[in-house]
Amino acid sequence: MGNNQNPTVLVLGASGTIGRRVIKDLEGQAVNVRITSRKQVVVDQLTREGKDCTYLDLDDPRTFALALAGVDRVFLLTGYTVAMLTQSKTLVDAAKKAGVQHIVHVGVFAEWDTTDAHFAWHQMIEKYIEASGIAWTHLHPNMFMEVFTGLYIPKNFTYTGYWDDRRIGYIASSDIAAMATKALVEGPQRHGGQHYWLSVESFNGQEIAELLSDVTGLDITYENKGLEGFKGVIEQVVANGGESWYANANIEFVTQMLDGRMSYMSMVQNDIPYVLGRPAKTLREFLEEHKAAIVESATKKS
Ligand SMILES: NC(=O)c1ccc[n+]([C@@H]2O[C@H](COP(=O)([O-])OP(=O)(O)OC[C@H]3O[C@@H](n4cnc5c(N)ncnc54)[C@H](OP(=O)(O)O)[C@@H]3O)[C@@H](O)[C@H]2O)c1
Structure with a gap:
């Protein structure tokens, strides 16, 4: 049961x-947590476990009112x-109607006048939140470190990149979550109207390969496949069910990384x-934590 205070x-x-x-x-913090899911089976399971869990499908606004009733803060x-x-x-x-x-x-981590589509969408959303009159906190994460255990995990002793020698800043998702939690627990008085920039360290492809080699003890080389290579990745993402507008916006992302319009992605800005x-998690620490999975992938016979 929730605590009324x-x-x-x-x-x-x-x-x-x-x-x-x-x-x-959020567990154990001085807040009541309401989890949402668009999967009824998940809602049923968590409810059985005694959690406050409500059905909410972001594509169906008819599901919003019941989920938002009595809610003070939204992630x-x-x-x-x-x-x-x-x-x-x-x-x-x-949310406005629910108080x-x-x-x-x-x-995202972007300059205010970005022209990349999915970055622009996020900025439109931020402005809409601000115009609502509800207090806001905007988190601006740069690229998640999780790409090195996911889409860009090394294979065949090779780390494959697509933006030549350009640098990008990274952030661990655990640190994004920790920042969100802090803002949600402490609330709008402390965190309202704040932009938090989350780009901890910046590396280019060659430096990533060197760090991966150092952490794993393997000889991992950097291969730059450029924009054409990246288009192949996006074809695969869409073939595997990825949504095409977002996926194609990533082609624009690589284009702008290469021609310099998104050079701000290389910035370190760590709030x-x-x-x-406390310090943010470094990429070395992240790779150390996931060393076994990275070694397995890098050494696997294809
Ligand atoms: N990856 C990066 O490097 C990066 C960098 C900067 C910003 N971002 C931003 O980070 C965000 C994604 O974060 P993430 O990686 O944590 O996402 P994620 O792992 O893909 O998770 C998405 C979540 O949203 C839920 N969801 C999707 N559609 C829904 C719907 N119609 N109704 C209700 N719930 C729905 C999913 O639930 P189900 O379990 O039902 O699918 C899942 O819990 C994006 O806005 C992206 O632009 C990413």
Whole structure:
């Protein structure tokens, strides 16, 4: 049962990379947590476990009112789809009607005048949240370190990259979650109107290969496949069910990385110590944690 003195926090994307960690980090904090899922079987299971879990499908605003009733703070995370625009607009409208006081939103690491599509969508959402009158906290993560255990995990002793010698900043999803949790627990008085920039360290492809080699003890080389190679990756992502608008926006991302319009992605801007009072996770620490999986992938016979 919830504590009436504590604010109620509604978490979207609770089964995803960041949301899963937010749920864990919120455990034992002075808030009531309401988990949401678009899968009824998950709602039933968590309810049986005694959790406050409500059905909410971001593509169906009719499911918002019951989920938002009595909620004070919302963790707003959308997936890798252009639908984020309508989903966030309708969710913010409903949050306003439900009397929500604070929205903590996961966006991107971008200059204010970015022209890359999926970055622009996130900025439109941020502006919409701001215009709602609800207090907001905007998280701006750069590329998740999880790419090195996922899409860009080394294979055949090779780390394959697509943006030549350009640098990108990285952040661990556990640190994004920790920042979200802190803002959700401490609320709008402390974190309202804040932009938190989450880009801890910056590397180019060659430096990533060297770090991967150092951590694994293997000789991992860097191969740059460039824009044409990246288009092949995106074809695969879409063939595997990835949403095409978001996927194709990534082609624009690589184009702009290569021609310099997105050179701000190389910036280090790390607000974690200010808010959490501890250092952020480094890429070396992340790779050490996942060394076994990386070695297995890099050495696997194809
Ligand atoms: N990857 C990066 O490097 C990077 C960098 C900066 C920003 N971002 C941003 O991070 C966000 C994604 O975060 P993530 O990696 O944690 O996401 P994720 O792992 O893909 O998880 C997405 C979550 O959203 C839920 N969801 C999807 N569609 C839904 C719907 N219609 N209704 C209700 N829930 C729905 C999913 O639930 P189900 O279990 O039902 O699928 C899942 O819990 C995106 O906004 C992206 O732009 C990513």
